[in-house]
Amino acid sequence: MWGRVIVLLGLICGALSLDKLNMCMDAKHHKGKPGPEGELYKQCNPWHENACCTANTSAEAHDDNSYLYNFNWNHCGTMSDRCKSHFIQDTCFYECSPHLGPWIQEADESWRKERILDVPLCKEDCHSWWEDCKNEHTCKNNWHSGWDWASGINQCPQDAKCQKWTDIYPTPRSMCEQIWSKSYLYTEHAKDSGKCMQLWFNQTNPNRKVAEYYLNRGSVTHTHHSLYLVTLALLSATSLTVLV
Numbered sequence: 001m002w003g004r005v006i007v008l009l010g011l012i013c014g015a016l017s018l019d020k021l022n023m024c025m026d027a028k029h030h031k032g033k034p035g036p037e038g039e040l041y042k043q044c045n046p047w048h049e050n051a052c053c054t055a056n057t058s059a060e061a062h063d064d065n066s067y068l069y070n071f072n073w074n075h076c077g078t079m080s081d082r083c084k085s086h087f088i089q090d091t092c093f094y095e096c097s098p099h100l101g102p103w104i105q106e107a108d109e110s111w112r113k114e115r116i117l118d119v120p121l122c123k124e125d126c127h128s129w130w131e132d133c134k135n136e137h138t139c140k141n142n143w144h145s146g147w148d149w150a151s152g153i154n155q156c157p158q159d160a161k162c163q164k165w166t167d168i169y170p171t172p173r174s175m176c177e178q179i180w181s182k183s184y185l186y187t188e189h190a191k192d193s194g195k196c197m198q199l200w201f202n203q204t205n206p207n208r209k210v211a212e213y214y215l216n217r218g219s220v221t222h223t224h225h226s227l228y229l230v231t232l233a234l235l236s237a238t239s240l241t242v243l244v
């Protein structure tokens with residue numbers, strides 16, 4: 001009897017402990033839980049007080065074709081350092097951020113169980129990224145899939161010719177939203193609005209407040225979600241009881 005009660009309590013606590021304001025997604029390199037890292041490498045260092053990335057991941061994020069994803073930024077000629085710095089920052093944000101909870105979804109992909117969808121980016125970050133990359137070349141608008149991986153790193157598939165960046169991405173919006181298959185949502189919000197996530201910041205992570213804003217705004221669905229989880233826990237406990 002007590003065994004079942006403990007199982008039941010365990011399931012309920014498990015369901016409720018998912019802290020959407022401070023969590024790591026279940027993906028390829030993320031830690032199980034966010035926590036401090038003594039120091040993180042260069043552009044990832046702003047996250048060191050509370051991060052989902054390890055020091056190793058933060059260093060690898062700065063390397064071409066790093067072991068993280070073998071991703072080749074230079075698939076249509078060498079990418080400029082200015083442009084690349086935004087991709088490094090984007091990688092740091094993706095790997096290190098502990099405040100992406102409201103936008104984490106299940107992913108139907110072989111290499112990760114969860115992904116982010118429609119994270120609202122600050123206008124300045126999306127614009128400066130596009131401005132610094134607009135003279136580059138690329139062959140695809142969605143960099144998540146459709147590459148030729150035969151050589152071990154991604155190369156343009158035969159039917160995709162290298163083109164001017166601005167032909168593939170005419171606007172900052174098209175780039176931010178399409179490049180990682182809707183991981184990001186373009187917004188008109190400015191950094192000081194508290195309504196958009198910042199890829200670039202220096203001191204205290206400003207994104208926790210933003211996640212809080214979106215969680216509270218959706219508090220009705222959030223409550224429903226918790227109730228749903230409790231119901232699920234109760235149901236599984238009941239079926240366990242029947243089995244035992």
Ligand SMILES: *[C@@H]1O[C@H](CO)[C@@H](O)[C@H](O)[C@H]1NC(C)=O
Nearest residue numbers: 055056057058059060063067
């Ligand atoms: C990170 O870890 C991988 C796998 O253990 C290793 O191959 C790589 O050299 C490490 N990178 C750094 C920068 O320490």
Ligand SMILES: *[C@@H]1O[C@H](CO)[C@@H](O)[C@H](O)[C@H]1NC(C)=O
Nearest residue numbers: 046191198199200201202203
């Ligand atoms: C962070 O600090 C650097 C160096 O002081 C500065 O150039 C940069 O603009 C700052 N970035 C942000 C987002 O505040």
